[in-house]
Amino acid sequence: MATATLSIDLDAIAANWRALDRASSSGVQTAAVVKADAYGLGITRVARALAQAGARRFFVAVAEEGAALRQALGPGPQICILSGHMAGDTEMIHDLDLTPMLNSLDQVTRQLEALPGLPFGIQLDTGMNRLGMEEAEWEAVAPFVLEAGPELLMSHLACADDPDHALNQLQLETFLAMTDGTGVPRSLAATGGILLGPRYHFDLTRPGIGLFGGYPFENAARVVTLSLPVIQSRIVQAGEAVGYSCTWTAEEESMIATVSGGYADGLLRSLSGKAILWDGDTPCPVVGRVSMDLITVDISHLKTVPRRLDILGPHQTVDDLAEIAGTIGYEILTSLGHRYSRRYIEGVA
């Protein structure tokens, strides 16, 4: 079988959640952000493992993700929707017991008219200018909205992965000014915010990427291994080129392995000629262009042709690969395609 294997260590995800839970100040609830199919790793298995580890509140981007998550978790855990309450969401929010994080007065009105008395939170914009009500708007409507009893006031940091960025402190002060004295539970920190320290933790933290072993959670347990089967190997002579557009030419006789996996699987074309694959502890450079389904690798220095080569593993993390591709770990993870055979590792620890 030429299908590559993506191994996802659910024990490592659980361990990362517990570590971030310990890093959150005492008395602070640690939620889990599992939007975009749990950052590409599969929401059903990942969310169940997190619930088992102790997570009681989950965040997703849109109501449809919330519906899939409710299916996976059953009744009980709280499911919060970051896009709030959009037209057409009412029935899902009601029937599946979802909690929308409302972003505008329009959304507040929709919620209170359609689902009076049901739980909701409010998202405030403190300087990122992406989602949530801005200071002036909030000031005008806060008395009315607070009267309706939001269960959470939240905001999001734009630069939390850079502890020295001046906007962190500014957003913190703005958040305090907008929420002090309301008596409503508050949340400001995602993974980066947790690491900025207790002043950022408030009542609830919302880690995502850290659960999956990504930067800026440096001490995370490694979660993914991606192993690509070798389909064929061949000797190329000095002067012969490999792959589309002949971007790599052998300087000497070389052994080239062709592995199954390409940009259609999220192994970005920008990795061409730059990424490294691994035969155990031995690095093997990618040569030529990454194509849709295939990558070519120089294995001249290996004694035998391996059955598979790893592109994600102990020697090359999601963040390492992101660095080579000129992107971030979040994008590598969420781009991992649907052709892999996903293997979940659980119950080992």
Ligand SMILES: *Cc1c(COP(=O)(O)O)cnc(C)c1O
């Ligand atoms: C994605 C997201 C998170 C999680 O962020 P990470 O950096 O992955 O920890 C938390 N809150 C909001 C509003 C988000 O959009």
